[in-house]
Amino acid sequence: MTEFRSVDPSSGRLVLERPEASASEVDAALTRSAAAFRAWSEEPIATRAASLRRLGATLRARAERDGMLMAEEMGKPVAQGKAESEKCALACEHAAEHAAAWLAPEPVPTEARASYVRHDPVGPILAIMPWNFPFWQLFRFGASALAAGNTIVLKHAPNVPxxxxxxxxxxxxxxxxxxxxxxxxARVDQLPGVIADDRIAAVTLTGSTRAGKTVAELAARALKPSVLELGGSDAFIVLADADLDQAAEVAARARLLNNGQSCIAAKRFIVERAVADDFVERFRSALAAHRVGDPRDPTTQVGPMARRDLRDELAGQVARSVAAGARVLLGAEAPARDGWWYPPTLLLGAGPGMAVWDEETFGPAAAVHVVEDARAAVRAANASPFGLGAAVWTADREQGARMAVELRCGAVFVNDLVRSDPRMPFGGTKQSGWGRELGREGMLELTDTKSVWIS
Known part of the structure; x- marks a missing residue:
């Protein structure tokens, strides 16, 4: 049986299957990508930019259709799927706008007649992509990679063919x-050969930390660059002087966006004791107010989880944490219905030694941990193997900026929702991976830096 199966997560109904690639099909794909790279990399940047603008316009025109496809295939609320398609278009347009400046040779003053640094495309890139943002994860790196002159071989998650x-x-x-x-x-067991193949120049993965370690090892053996965007367990810090109404509203969105299945979703809510009771009550109400329903309905805010195993894993993490002492304030019980549903869930008293604190939770479950002060909040936030993002809520923006320096992660948002933005580099630290996507840093990540000296 093929592993590439499209299943409606609302009902568990099989929609279609796609056959796995044969060895000859893998070989043919790599040959086509290498041939496309030879031509594409020689095109002027202006030509590549024009192509990306057309692609952006096409993605905008398809946004309704592709948003519905995401709802049907992985359970994303259709309004969020439409927004995802539009964000992909924005990434294409942003890369097109800035490629010429970001890729321009950089003069370096030396005693030579001319000396400068070039940024040349690396070649075909193997992209091992996940299901949770099935369009955005590809275009988050892919728009810049194409603008730089690379080509892409997409190995997508098996449940989103x-x-x-x-x-x-x-x-x-x-x-x-x-x-x-x-x-x-391609099957997972075919990927070592693909990564080692001379026609592949680099590999990028968005996925679990375990998968990232495997891909990093394979890429290192082949002496090929890799970009890894891995798991996250983002802290959402609420200090005593925060606007609690706004913080609670954003906290609920930060935990429930994409049905809670996001690497940069807020997962660990760290609250200063002086306002803990007030914040938790507001947070519980905000979570409960989100409309759970058919992801094809434009008014739905939370749909089903993408697969049965993911739902069961989250339910197990919650159950083990409750057994370890966490207190259920909302949810925590899967409904008896077809499909892979799990309700917005809130646990109080979470902390080290509990699954919802120590592990990444990929679904609509929030864990609250109470601390005495801002210093303790930073310590709690940093006491994680992950380092993707963090949010700080405080009326003192200068304190928020100071805490941003102390937090060990790839992005810190003060009084706002943590998210990726085409204008800013995106990536993590520690077990959340390495390399950057988006922004100038993301475009240069998958290029070869070349020094040129002319005497």
């Missing part, structure tokens, strides 16, 4: 050269 095909279809609709983004339904 229709999304993988839709991405390739969008490229064709935008009249991009054939082979810039290829979808390959």
């Amino acid at each position: 229709r999304c993988a095909e839709a991405i390739v279809a969008a490229c064709a609709e935008a009249d991009l050269p054939e082979g810039l983004i290829l979808s390959l339904f």
